Amino acid sequence: MDQAPPYSTTLSPDDLSVLSLLWGSYWDGQALSDYDARLTVIALLRSFFLSPEGRPMFEVGTRAYRVEPGAPLIITLDYPMFVARFPATDFSKMLYEQPVQTLSLIGLAASLALGLDPRETGDSQGLQARFEHVEPVAPMGSLKSGLVGRFVTVKGTVARASAIRPLVLGADFECFKCGVHMPMKFTDGIFQWPESCPTLRCRNKNFELRRETAVTVDYQKIKLQEIDDEGGEPGRIPRTVEVELRGDLVDTCVPGDVVAVAGVVKSISAEAMANRRTGRDGKHHSLYLLYVQANSVENKRQVERQTDEDMEQMEAMMDGAARAAASYAGEEGGGSGEGREGELAKIEGYFHLKHLGAIRAIATDPYCFHLLVTSLCPPIVGQELVKAGLLLVLLGGSKRACPLAARTRVRIRSDPHVLLVGDPGLGKSQLLRACHDAAPRAVYLCGTLATNTGLTVTLVNDGRGDVALEAGALVLADQGICCIDELDKLSCSYHALLEAMEQQQISIAKSGVVTSLSARCSVIAAANPVGGQYHRGKTVSENLKMSGALFSRFDLVFIMLDRADDEHDARVSEQIVRAHAQRRGQGRKGSHFPVHNSGTGGRKPSLEDLNDRENRSLSQRLRMGVDAVGDDPVPKELLRKYIAYAQKYVHPRITPPAAAALKEFYMHMRAEARLHRSCPITTRQLESLIRLAQARAKAELREEVTENDALDVIEIMQESLEAAQTTDAGAVIDFALQSGSMSLSKQVKAFVSALTKESHSRGSSLFPRADLETLAEKKLRLQIADFDRFLDVLNNECYLLKKGPRLYQVMTSNVGGASQA
Structure with a gap:
């Protein structure tokens, strides 16, 4: 290893004595030699851990703990911090090519630095080193035979998690003939019987397993499935890899968690795998299976469980990131580029400086919301209101629970x-x-x-x-x-x-x-x-x-x-023809097809036109926003980054004007229900309005929900409900239709059926209006807001025939009506 002074590369006799006791727990069957080249690396690591550069590794970047009494001590190191401070320039290559030996050397050196002496503690198991935040992340498609024995990091979704079992790492066997005890260690947990008794005159091949001497460790197997955004090919089944968890790593994730696993790629024969699963022997063959033996597991869900102080620190980092992004965009001066990079690196490696600059440019665009709506599936035109609703769903509401919900633990x-x-x-x-x-x-x-x-x-x-x-x-x-x-x-x-x-x-x-x-x-x-x-x-x-x-x-x-509308058909046909006629890289400016500007007299809509809430509905303003944005939408990858940034760092709060607007709309709908012009609704609709209003503020990366945000969401809700609840008969908005109550067509069928039976029982097909209303409301209990309108529908559908003032004849009955004439 290339090294830099002044770190020592020699060990004291006392250190060598400690290493001789710990050596066997790392390399079974090997004796410590004074001329072993690995001693130089151990001395360098020990000197680094005790130096001012390496001492913070134990104070800040590590967590030394035991899973249970008698278990080996485990120490966790931050990989980027270790690589940045360790003087050896080829450490990353050494860990990648020889992971088992490198981790063992770090464990021995850390044991010396922490002063672990088996002569005092009686524990000769040694120390296990784990690395977190190991980069780069290897795609699952690259896990092939060439990476066997290499140290890699894979990221995926936990698709399966097995039960936790004890894995036997070693045990003693007793010879049936001479009674000698023979210790055996099982590499990678693969059980093997001794071939023969080591006694010269015995050579017996029958042994008894001494179960009380078994050395076990907790064992769990999980299956990782690659994430869709890792560039999976269309039509290919998502790749999976099995990961073995041992010791403290078991039970660190459940199905559905997104985890990053750093570990060693290993291979195991299908025969040994069958023995592990079924406990039965298999036939010898040359088929091997790849798996990853985990060294560390980083669970995204565990990272998100932070205290309030951690969240405040995160917000402070974000303020610094915003200043750095503004400086990148040219709005602030001063400061070195390296300082800004280091500050942004503390946030998360997912967002680079160029991403934050582009995200801020989108958020400060005066046409921000219209730009995002247009960028979501640009080939689809004429459905701007639907795309606006989908964009709000992608952004979602604020994930921080309100104080009342946090105290009552209500989700x-x-x-x-x-x-x-x-x-x-x-x-x-x-x-x-x-x-x-x-x-x-x-x-x-x-x-x-x-x-x-x-x-x-x-x-x-x-x-x-x-x-x-x-x-x-x-x-x-x-x-x-x-x-x-x-x-x-x-x-x-x-x-x-x-x-x-x-x-x-x-x-x-x-x-x-x-x-x-x-x-x-x-x-x-x-x-x-x-x-x-x-x-x-x-x-x-x-x-x-x-x-x-x-x-x-x-x-x-x-x-x-699919309605026949000249304006809508013109926009759709124009978009389809332009998409097939224009050349690659040619936008609207190079097309000879006219641009269809709706509601602006052929000119490009201005910002005042898009904010004219009094004269134009949200649907009209969104259609005008398509013409304002033009053929320059946000790229798909950048749109994904923008949404991810808004989801992670933006948590809007409802302002009093916005809360008043949402409450007024909710109370209006409740009043409509009390007047029997609408069926009762619940607070579920109010919670929906709050979620969507928070998402509307997220679209522009604002921490407060304004009154205009609430009005936009109310308009989206009204228009979607009007389209969903309005029938051909012109019925008004009825929330109960979404709750499963009887529709107009079912009311007509139920009323006509009951009216026909009543006609046969009376022996007449003529009914006064009062009898019809009594039958509908008291006997059938139909909730009809306007009974005269309901009778008009029955008359138009030829179920009833008006015979005179407030007198109707049932046309579905074969009973005469002379007696009532």
């Missing part, structure tokens, strides 16, 4: 859900794909082939009679987005979604396993109505034949209809 959902329903061919699946690509973490599935266990969680047999949890789509999408296409064709029961969408967890009670897994994700679903076309005379539940309990969990429901 408040911050992830909104949205449902797209409408006629085929309007781009619902394309919008879902765009959301999947824009989300930092997302899972996409089609309902035609999804099962109940594929959505939630399943129990699998691990081959030894025990069961292991394997995560489904909702668990894998934890803290992300779950896109479900063809929701109406879901082969499993919709009840699998109910708990995950509201409680944000999946509970399982099967085969003696009773547990819950987190599913903190937003659900974006798309569905086609029954029969292919949306029936405006039916509710959304009736069009999809779904329960009202599921629909009540969606914050927004967008009805996408």
